[in-house]
Amino acid sequence: MQNRELSWLTFNERVLDQGADESVPLLERLTFVSIFSSNLQEFFMVRVGSLTDMSFAKTEIRDSKTNMTPSQQLDAIYARCHELYPVQEEIFANVCGELAEHGVRHLHPSDLSPEQAEFLHDYLLANVSPFLSPQIINSRHPFPHLENGALYVLVRLDETVTKSAEKEAKNGKDGHKKKKNKAAEGVTLGLVPLPKQCQRVIQLPGEGFQFVLLEHAIETIVEEIFSMYTVKHVNVICVTRNADLDTTETSDEADDDYREHMKRILKKRSRLAPVRLECETQLSSVMSKFLLSKLELDDHQVFVTSVPLDMGYAWGLAGRVGKDTRAKLTSKPFVPQWPACLERNRSIIEQVSEKEVLLSYPYESMDAFVQLLREASVDPTVVSIKITLYRLASQSHLAEALINAAENGKEVTALFELRARFDESNNIEWSQRFEEAGCNVIYGFRDYKVHSKICCITRQTEQGVQYITQLGTGNYNEKTARLYTDFSFITSGQTIGRDATMFFRNMQLENASTEYQLLWVAPLQIKPNIIAGIDEQIALAKEGKPCGLYFKTNSVTDKDIILKIVEASQAGVPVTMLVRGISCIVPGVEGYTDNVRIVSIVGRQLEHSRIYGFGPLDDMRVYLSSADLMTRNMDKRVEIAWPVLNDKLRRQVVDYVKTFLSDTAKLRELKPDLTYTKLRHFVQEGDTPFDSQAFMIQDAYKRHQDAVTAEAQRGANRRQAAVNAREAEMAAQTIAAAEDALRAAEAAAATASAAAGAAAAAAEAAEQGIAQEKPQDAPATPAQPTPEEAAAAEAEANAAVATSVANANRTPVSEPPAMAVVSTPEAAAAAEAEANAAVATSVATAHRVPAAPAAPKPRGARYDHGPTDEEAAQAEAEAAAATAASVSAAVAHAEAVAEPAPQTNATTAQPATGVPSASRPLPNAQPRPSQTNRVIVGEPKPKKKGFFSRLFGK
The missing domain is CATH 3.30.1840.10 (Polyphosphate kinase middle domain)
Known part of the structure; x- marks a missing residue:
């Protein structure tokens, strides 16, 4: 095992190597030199400061992995830093020289022209x-x-x-x-x-x-x-x-x-x-x-360097140079994309209630989670929101959403960790604002930092209590979420929701409980469960079964876990570790870590997510966590690890690990001599280096674009479905109206039948009265319609039926004058009602009894008594049948209109030509069934002979 402090310095050297990498744009190389300086500043403030304090302690404290005393570690640190400063100077000078070739010149007073010196002097006096x-x-x-x-x-x-x-x-x-x-x-x-x-x-x-x-x-x-x-x-x-x-x-x-x-x-x-x-x-x-x-x-604590002592200015240079120069000297700007797994125009609460999602920062934006909190702040079903806050941005939309929720009457509990190093003041200020807004602010354990990232939203719905839980590997900081790689898991699973509720209850009671069903919570659970998981793989290896271990973490320092990994290696378990920073375990040591491989990526994004994998890569059991494999995380902090049980999301994590391990541009491997392979060591001859982070940026863009296209298609489908629903509703109304008309026609037919019976009875009575002489003032005998009147009534009925059928099939679409096609459901219903009324009128007319009686004929003359009873009944039946047929046709037409239209393809839709925009069909909409059976109104139809035509020989 190696010393953690010296391992960290090796990590910072890999950061500095990015400043020398010619594949990195020049201004970004300068920022890597700046990162090296700021990292080293913090290292001296924290680690060297701590060791300095320990060196004055009365009781000697030794490093558990190397047995070095604090003084020995300090001597090694200062000596190594004196070796790194000249390397930084050389890289800085080279970068500045190359920048000068592009017109970006960092000058010293001795380099100024007389005009520049005069300008600077005036500037200093004034400003x-x-x-x-x-x-x-x-x-x-x-x-x-x-x-x-x-x-x-x-x-x-x-x-x-x-x-x-x-x-x-x-x-x-x-x-x-x-x-x-x-x-x-x-x-x-x-x-x-x-x-x-x-x-x-x-x-x-x-x-x-x-x-x-x-x-x-x-x-x-x-x-x-x-x-x-x-x-x-x-x-x-x-x-x-x-x-x-x-x-x-x-x-x-x-x-x-x-x-x-x-x-x-x-x-x-x-x-x-x-x-x-x-x-x-x-x-x-x-x-x-x-x-x-x-x-x-002492003298060894003094460092002389030609590099500016504060390199923070490098971050602002890109914004000061010209646009064209900036494009040459920086990478193409990357904007985190809206998650492809979530629709932008739908409620986030609704979507995460339907499915679990796993967001990958910074490739996917944190905006979706912020939007979830905004929705929760105004959702009447939301009762409470509880969250742990370790590091927040100084300007935080997430924090504002939580404050808004409290002001809207939600119960908001915020656990602030005021001991987050170098964020203490910022957290103190935010905690005051939260309290002023009415939030319940707590601080967690006295002896443990709360480093876990968890949020629990509780809703009271008609179906009962619902939980929406978010768990993360990184902080709720919108600024760092654009730079750090992390996972954010959101689920409405009730088991994990109950665990989250218990977690917050335990935090308020300072209770380090182990009573969780799915969550592993440090300091009592994560390390024992990791060791148990390693033991399972050791047992599989001894049985000759497939096995494996995969860990992605920022650092590995915990001695118990390191010793268990050594045991697994000795048992034949292949161990792959993706470690960005400190690695106290040394791989490839014969007889100990022969089966351990440790790789690292330092690139454009800061690798920050933590993954624990147990088993062969494709089938491994996956846990995500906020905890590194360090003693402080395992034993001195409240951390959370959770299982990824959804197979689709598990595959997402597996694919992420595969992509990481496929890197040949930035991936470097730790060797037994404690050095790392050079950049692009794994590039095969003739191959282009594969940058996993650049690939995931492009993949995020592609998945976002695919999601936008799919969302547009879903929107088109929803709009078409709405149109179909409206048409179906109108068709149903038409069917109901037609059925009402049919019943009315049947009633009219019954009335007509009764009228025919009455007419027949009147005719019979009139015939019986012929045999005897009637007095001048005898009651008038009901007269039958004349042939001309009967013919007119028949023509009127036939015309009404024809008109109703034509109206039932006409369309508002502009066509040549001789053709009118496909009625709307409303027009069909109106035409049918009109037809029914016309038929009923014609039947009534055909059977009416004139008000004035006809003049009596001379004795012996032949009387035309009208239709017999049988003929009148037949006429009545024909009229009813005609009416029923007409109504049935209208019903069939309405049912055809009610058939749903096929789905459209928004990406291939073309506008209809020659159709007025007000009535233009939707893109690619198929013609409704009624459009395929047109009835031409402009051409006369042959008339069927009606009852009166046959009766009077017309």
Whole structure:
């Protein structure tokens, strides 16, 4: 096993290697140099600071893996850092040289032209001098406190003579004698802190983008600032202080608020002891001796470098150069995509209630989860939202959604971890805002940091209580979610929801329970379950069955897990570990870790997700987690691991691991000698290097585009379904109306039949009255319609039926005048009703009894008594049948219209030609069945002879 601190330095060296990688755009190479510097700054503040404290402890503390003492580790760290600084200088110089070829020139005062020097001087007088706070250091002005990480321009001043005194002497004043400047007596140093109000990068006139850094610009005016003294030496310095705070120390007041306690602890950080001094040029022996004595540092803790002591300016350069230059010097901007598994225009709550989803940051956006919280904040069924918050962005939409939920009356519980290193102040501020909004703010355990990422939304629905649970491998920080690779799992599973509810209850009670059905919760469960999982694979290996172990983590330091992995390797279990940072396990050691392979990727995105896999890759049992395989995560933090039981999502994780292991552009393998293979070591001759992160960016774009296309298709289908539903509804209404008309026609036919019977009875009575002479004032005999009247009635009935049929089949679509096709359901119903009314009228007309009786005929003349009873009944039956047939035809037509139209294809739809836009059919819509059976209205139809035509021979 190797020492964790030295392993970390090896990781940071791989970060620096990205600055030398010519396949990386130039401005991004500069940012990797910046990351190396900021990483090293934090390493000294935390790890070196902690070891420094331990080195003063009375009880000797040794590293459990290498048996090194704190002092031995510190000596090894400083020695290794002295080796890395020259490498950084060389890479920085090369990058700056290449940037200058593209017009981006980082200048020093000695490089300026006279015009640029004049411009800079005027700029400093107008924009910088008003904010400068220079000071001298002598016996009357004690050595000031140098802030951690702040830059200072340090000058050595002559103690006996100034330039002004020399000038006066040359001019013959004061008897041409050099006098001692009593005001400067004892002065050794002058100090100028860099003003925070001023821009660090000062652009100079000239071609391209030429600039000088603020600290170097101030160097050009130090003689004016300390005009009473002679400046003998100018330098830029930076002090790094110990920042490893003991946040568990007891508060002075028993009833003190924990947040106030943390505020007091944080104030101590800036006053802790220095652990490193950096300067841009070699200090003189006098200045070095003076500074080291004041800072209580040794010579080996001083680092001299030509690289700017604060490389943070590199991140803003891309925004300062021209658009064309930026395109050449940076990668194409990547925007996290909306998750392909979620429809953008549907409720997130509705979708995650139907299926589980696994989001992959930064390739997929965190916006979907933020939208889920926004919906929950206004959803009347949501009762409560509970969440753990370790690191938040300073401007957080997620936090605002939670505050809005509380203000809307939801029960919001937020567990803030105020001890998140370097985010303490930000978390303190957010916790205050949450409390002011009415949230229930808690802080978790006293002895354990709550590092888990979990959110539980509880709803009260008609079906009962529903949980929506989110679990993540990374923080709820929208800013880092665009850079760090992480997984976010969202489920409405009730078992995991109940576990989440119990988790928050235990947090409020400070109860480290193990009573969970699916979740593994540290500090009591994750390590034992990982070891049990490794034991299962060992047993399979001994039985000769397929086995394997896959771990993706940021670091591996836990000794118990390392020893169990060694045991698995010795049993023949193949172990593959994807470790971005520290690896205390050494692979390939004969007899111990022969079957262990450790690989790492340092690239455009920061690999941050944690995966535990048990079994052969394709069939492995998958757990995702917030915990690295480190002692602090296993034993000193509240962490969560959860199983991926959905096979589709499990395959997603497996594919992710396969893609990672297929990398040949950035993947490097740890060797037994503790070095890593070179970049592109695995590229086969003639092959193009495969960058897994670049592939996943392109895959995210493709899946998003496919999802957009599919969503457009679903939208078109939904719209067509709505049209079909409306048509079906109207057709159903038409059928109902037609059925009503049929019943009305049947009733009319019955009435007509009764009328025919009455007419027959009247005719019979009239016939019986012929035999006897009627008096002049005898009652009138009901007369039958004349042949002309009967013919007219028959023609009227036939015309009405024909018109109703035509109307039932006409269409509003513009056609040639002689053709009208396919009625709407409303028109068909109206035409049918019209036809029924016409038929009933005609039948009634055919059987009516005239109001005025006909004149009596002479005796013996033949009387036309009208139809016999049998003929009248037959006429009535024919009329009813005709009416029923017409109505049945209308019903059949309506049922045909009600048939659903086939689905359309939105991507191939073409507009109909020659059809007015108001009545244009949907793209690719198939003609309704009624359109395929057209009835031409403009051409006469042959009439069938009706009853009266046959009766009167017409």
